[in-house]
Amino acid sequence: MEKKKTKATIHDIARELNIAASTVSRALNGNPRISDQTKRAVDKAAKAFNYQPHRLAAALRNGKSKVIGVIIPSADRNFFGSIVRGVEEVLIKANYQVMICQTHEDPVQEAAAIEALLSSRVDGIIASLAKRTENFDHFRKAKSKGIPVILFDRSNDELEISHVVIDDYLGAYKAVEHLARQGCKRIAHFTNFQKIPIYRERLRGYKAALEDHGLPFLKELVVESNLQLEDGRMSMQQLMKLPVLPDAVFASSDLSAMGALQVLKENAIKIPEQVAIVGFSNEPFTMFSDPPLSSVDQHCKRMGNTASEIFLEEIKNTSDKFIPKKIVLMPELVIRKSSMKVPVEVAQPEVLVN
Amino acid sequence: MEKKKTKATIHDIARELNIAASTVSRALNGNPRISDQTKRAVDKAAKAFNYQPHRLAAALRNGKSKVIGVIIPSADRNFFGSIVRGVEEVLIKANYQVMICQTHEDPVQEAAAIEALLSSRVDGIIASLAKRTENFDHFRKAKSKGIPVILFDRSNDELEISHVVIDDYLGAYKAVEHLARQGCKRIAHFTNFQKIPIYRERLRGYKAALEDHGLPFLKELVVESNLQLEDGRMSMQQLMKLPVLPDAVFASSDLSAMGALQVLKENAIKIPEQVAIVGFSNEPFTMFSDPPLSSVDQHCKRMGNTASEIFLEEIKNTSDKFIPKKIVLMPELVIRKSSMKVPVEVAQPEVLVN
DNA sequence: ATGAAAGCGCTAACAC
DNA sequence: GTGTTAGCGCTTTCAT
Numbered sequence: 001m002e003k004k005k006t007k008a009t010i011h012d013i014a015r016e017l018n019i020a021a022s023t024v025s026r027a028l029n030g031n032p033r034i035s036d037q038t039k040r041a042v043d044k045a046a047k048a049f050n051y052q053p054h055r056l057a058a059a060l061r062n063g064k065s066k067v068i069g070v071i072i073p074s075a076d077r078n079f080f081g082s083i084v085r086g087v088e089e090v091l092i093k094a095n096y097q098v099m100i101c102q103t104h105e106d107p108v109q110e111a112a113a114i115e116a117l118l119s120s121r122v123d124g125i126i127a128s129l130a131k132r133t134e135n136f137d138h139f140r141k142a143k144s145k146g147i148p149v150i151l152f153d154r155s156n157d158e159l160e161i162s163h164v165v166i167d168d169y170l171g172a173y174k175a176v177e178h179l180a181r182q183g184c185k186r187i188a189h190f191t192n193f194q195k196i197p198i199y200r201e202r203l204r205g206y207k208a209a210l211e212d213h214g215l216p217f218l219k220e221l222v223v224e225s226n227l228q229l230e231d232g233r234m235s236m237q238q239l240m241k242l243p244v245l246p247d248a249v250f251a252s253s254d255l256s257a258m259g260a261l262q263v264l265k266e267n268a269i270k271i272p273e274q275v276a277i278v279g280f281s282n283e284p285f286t287m288f289s290d291p292p293l294s295s296v297d298q299h300c301k302r303m304g305n306t307a308s309e310i311f312l313e314e315i316k317n318t319s320d321k322f323i324p325k326k327i328v329l330m331p332e333l334v335i336r337k338s339s340m341k342v343p344v345e346v347a348q349p350e351v352l353v354n
Numbered sequence: 355m356e357k358k359k360t361k362a363t364i365h366d367i368a369r370e371l372n373i374a375a376s377t378v379s380r381a382l383n384g385n386p387r388i389s390d391q392t393k394r395a396v397d398k399a400a401k402a403f404n405y406q407p408h409r410l411a412a413a414l415r416n417g418k419s420k421v422i423g424v425i426i427p428s429a430d431r432n433f434f435g436s437i438v439r440g441v442e443e444v445l446i447k448a449n450y451q452v453m454i455c456q457t458h459e460d461p462v463q464e465a466a467a468i469e470a471l472l473s474s475r476v477d478g479i480i481a482s483l484a485k486r487t488e489n490f491d492h493f494r495k496a497k498s499k500g501i502p503v504i505l506f507d508r509s510n511d512e513l514e515i516s517h518v519v520i521d522d523y524l525g526a527y528k529a530v531e532h533l534a535r536q537g538c539k540r541i542a543h544f545t546n547f548q549k550i551p552i553y554r555e556r557l558r559g560y561k562a563a564l565e566d567h568g569l570p571f572l573k574e575l576v577v578e579s580n581l582q583l584e585d586g587r588m589s590m591q592q593l594m595k596l597p598v599l600p601d602a603v604f605a606s607s608d609l610s611a612m613g614a615l616q617v618l619k620e621n622a623i624k625i626p627e628q629v630a631i632v633g634f635s636n637e638p639f640t641m642f643s644d645p646p647l648s649s650v651d652q653h654c655k656r657m658g659n660t661a662s663e664i665f666l667e668e669i670k671n672t673s674d675k676f677i678p679k680k681i682v683l684m685p686e687l688v689i690r691k692s693s694m695k696v697p698v699e700v701a702q703p704e705v706l707v708n
Numbered sequence: 709a710t711g712a713a714a715g716c717g718c719t720a721a722c723a724c
Numbered sequence: 725g726t727g728t729t730a731g732c733g734c735t736t737t738c739a740t
Binding site for chain 4 (some may be wrong): 407
């Protein structure tokens with residue numbers, strides 16, 4: 001054996017075996033034109049040298065890094081863990097690594113993330129928009145570099161970019177329809193900044209369901225906020241000042257639904273008898289509150305899976321003219337006690353992680 | 355302007371300006387020996403060319419990728435998000451990218467993750483051990499490549515590797531002491547596989563606190579399981595078969611504490627009056643249950659921060675003889691209603707994400 | 709203050 | 725079935 005080097009390369013192996021580096025490379029990559037004998041010898045020498053492949057060198061040479069970039073607004077909700085799991089599940093098999101960036105809901109950091117990922121020469125980017133992103137040039141730029149870009153959850157239809165979303169309209173519709181069927185007549189809605197498509201869609205679904213069930217749309221029952229816990233509390237307190245209390249709340253986030261639940265309980269208002277509640281996202285904590293919170297599940301992990309699959313497709317079809325794809329997943333209403341006045345509907349099987 | 359190329363390199367810029375590529379490189383990197391005039395010209399040309407730096411090429415040349423690998427057992431708990439945030443917070447400033455791998459608690463996938471990260475030539479690895487990892491050769495190998503390896507939360511003292519953990523012993527001690535001070539005499543404990551140091555430590559803290567408060571250690575009050583929700587339920591059901599019900603449960607996970615809480619409520623047993631409960635990890639859902647669950651906060655984000663800081667130190671001090679560092683963070687007992695029989699102690703300020 | 713040249717480790721023509 | 729050669733894009737001596 002040679003003198004032990006810290007970093008062995010294919011050249012070290014080649015020298016040891018008196019063959020060419022290219023042969024070593026081919027052997028290591030399972031090229032069928034290399035004899036089994038050579039392959040075995042190379043594998044053995046590689047082990048002896050403690051050889052470590054150098055993906056970066058290969059990436060530089062190949063023009064593909066086998067790295068996918070994932071951009072998430074923030075890593076603090078269950079949502080994003082699930083997305084990452086979904087992405088990993090699909091892409092680990094295809095031998096990709098996941099590089100992750102957070103934007104903290106800041107469009108500037110979002111652009112910086114794209115920049116960082118592009119200079120790391122990721123083979124694709126899977127991203128969810130920051131709430132306030134209104135300029136999409138950084139995404140167009142990424143796309144123009146010829147790599148697949150796929151948005152999930154928070155996206156924008158006007159971009160020529162594939163995206164996977166849930167049907168927010170339908171999710172809201174189902175939630176409100178469920179409440180109406182439970183006999184609720186004054187259904188309030190917590191929403192967010194209306195420039196964000198998902199919240200606009202949910203509001204649309206809310207309105208449609210009201211209409212379809214013969215309920216009037218009352219502006220004073222719609223409260224806009226940032227949908228955090230404290231926002232939910234304040235929104236509920238605001239509603240309680242109305243001459244007539246609403247008999248249901250459909251909140252566009254679980255956290256704000258939770259805030260409403262807390263305030264109602266503090267005021268000894270019965271849930272769901274006096275006020276029924278449905279949240280959105282089906283975060284794990286919803287199943288542990290008292291009463292457990294009904295919520296619209298958005299299949300986060302599935303979104304991650306699907307986005308990854310689209311990526312794999314798009315990276316293959318580099319030849320064809322690009323046609324952006326929109327995949328809409330069906331949301332699922334998970335009914336728990338917070339909205340179950342009449343025990344008609346069948347409960348879904350409960351799992352902590354989706 | 356030149357004909358638009360898909361990928362501009364420093365050579366394109368150099369040619370355009372009739373200077374050398376090396377000058378462009380220096381200008382782009384802010385080398386002080388380059389005249390301001392040249393710098394401006396280069397910046398301008400770079401913009402015109404839509405130049406994208408190529409980190410991989412630089413990495414290959416420099417022998418540093420400016421990428422840190424993070425290995426986590428699973429992305430499904432809040433824990434994960436917090437760690438990633440903690441790591442990002444510190445390392446983004448130092449211009450690092452985060453590459454993430456999950457092991458799904460599988461030692462084989464853990465070894466594969468190390469392998470993948472090493473071949474991606476990450477500059478360091480921050481990892482938490484899979485529960486069943488007993489062979490640490492892959493970590494030693496990473497270390498032997500000369501890159502910093504830092505473990506967090508689940509680690510092993512015998513490895514010559516820096517790690518940042520919380521004082522699990524103390525966390526458990528505080529929890530049990532608190533229960534004892536509330537007048538509990540028969541305090542049960544949910545634990546996990548005893549080969550895992552953190553659970554062994556917590557059991558030790560449990561025993562010590564019992565002893566210091568004159569309470570006997572009763573083997574039948576210690577239940578070993580995987581500490582998921584269902585495990586907690588079964589453990590509690592098991593305890594309820596005892597001739598005398600315990601008057602408190604200290605669970606080594608929030609999920610199992612939640613399971614106990616559910617079973618107790620289903621049996622109309624009052625919490626905390628008849629049975630007080632304390633969990634471990636301070637997952638977000640603990641503050642939303644009824645009653646809210648007391649828990650030991652392990653400062654996840656801080657662990658991520660600290661691990662990253664150790665990484666930055668170790669990557670600097672490459673010259674000195676390596677001495678592994680152990681940083682022990684103090685856990686914090688967050689007291690909520692599930693264990694508050696006597697309202698003496700001051701509640702901590704509540705925040706959703708730590 | 710700038711240029712020329714070498715090389716990081718790998719792979720893919722192209723030869724034979 | 726294997727070798728030769730060139731080069732991916734960058735940085736960095738060593739010149740001048």
